[in-house]
Amino acid sequence: MLERLCLLPPDGVRRHPNDLSFLTVSAFPALRHLDFRDTFDLMGIPHQIPTLHTLIIKVQSGQGLPEILSACSPSLKSLVITITSFDTPPGAFDVDLPNLTYFKVEDRYGDEYGEDYQLLAPNLTTYLEEQTYLGPSVFLCNTLDSAKHARFSRMPHFKEPTRLRILQLKLLFSDHGRSLDTFAKSDAFFPHLEVLEFLQSWMNSSQVGEIRRILKAWDWTVFKYMVYPPRLIKEWTVDLTEENAPAECGNNLPCTRWGLTTPTL
Template sequence: MKDPYDIDEIEEVVDRIQCLSTPFFVQDMPEWIFSALTTLRCLDTEVGGELVDLGEITTLRFPNLRHLEIHHIYADPTYDDFPPLESLHLIVSEDNGWQDIASACSASLVSLQIKRIFPVLYFQNTDIILPRLRHLKIVKLWEEEMGLPLNINTPNLQFYIEDDEENPPEQLMHGHLSSATHMRLKAFHIPNHLATTLNAHALQLELKFADFCDALDKLTKNSSIFPCLEHLEFRSGLMEEWEANEARRMLEEFVWESRPNMKLPTISDHWIKEFSVESFTEV
């Protein structure tokens, strides 16, 4: 729905709607019960758009809601009747509000996507544990340095993706990656604690050509970095055509000396192996 006044047209079929996308969460909706709704997307392309009061999203009104995407939220410290979400996608300008939401569905959350508009320079103390989280994506939406990394406990994380629409981050955007088996990064980092990469066996990198050469060199010479790595994939989106051709030539002639289980690295203009939310949730 693109017009807020269209909301009245769905009142008689509210109990049949399974997926709803709208930039408006208007005052007429609270009295309705969306008994069949599994996916709700409150999308707003304007930076200063309408705030959504998440206190209105309750299990009583949305008993089967499992997938929620919201671009602007009204932070509320208590969510006593929040639905048991499986996937949550937020655009946040500070870290206080989304932490409350994540805590409210921590026992059920499988996928979390966070787009951060501004750097976070400090964190409040948090004990958030997301025991079922398997898929985490963090996107940085500003040019300056990143600030502090994400501060949540994700003991069973498998798929980790980070992206940057301006400049590659100078460090990993999440600090709890020791369980991650699949990673997609916009920069190649050697973490301070090599245990961070201990279980990763699939690594995807989108790098400039010089960074591509550097990453390949370091992975070749130091097998303690990503020691279980079996699949290495590069995306050529940040390279000139001649650079991508040279990178492809280098990989065709490449031989691993210290990684016997490693497959031949690949490079393409798209990701060959997808780490999609749909592969392990019921979206």
């Protein structure tokens, strides 16, 4: 039985909303991993869909997004969302994801929509922000108490000690002073931290030199579990991919590509 399904538009270009009324438990009783490989508007989402463990989705409109997240919320363990834009953003919504352990969001427009979408994931272990816009993501995951691995495109604000072991930060140069001061003075919020990395992609050569000078001057021995001193790097040295991630659709893999038909006007 089919366990993995990758949905593609017929010609690689999204033109119309796609009717997902076919995505029923009776049609796909064993489906666990669903990958929307291109940008989709969603409609006709069944009230009961297959018991999904993985959902990978790229969205350009908010149409159908709250519905599909709610439909698979009880079973979802891994969620990857890429936001290319929100032509018609939905109103603010919350979704409870009790079994989610892995969440990755790539948001190219940040918080310019004026609405927040709250993900409640009490068992989350890995949280990744892959921002191309400088603002925070429109998706907020406020339950990071259980997270052990995280990547932020902004300086996170924690009020209580965390369980983070790996922390990766992609910050503007102007934000580094405050963040470095927070880290270097105390391990109160990060008592288990083993790896701390800063990405230099948004800095020029003089800024890179200044941050490296600051990092070298600080005494990082307050972090007793730190594997090596914090580093400013060009590429992440720790790959925070999902454990036991399903293989991507491709030749000779047990995964089926479906070309969705374009409705006739």
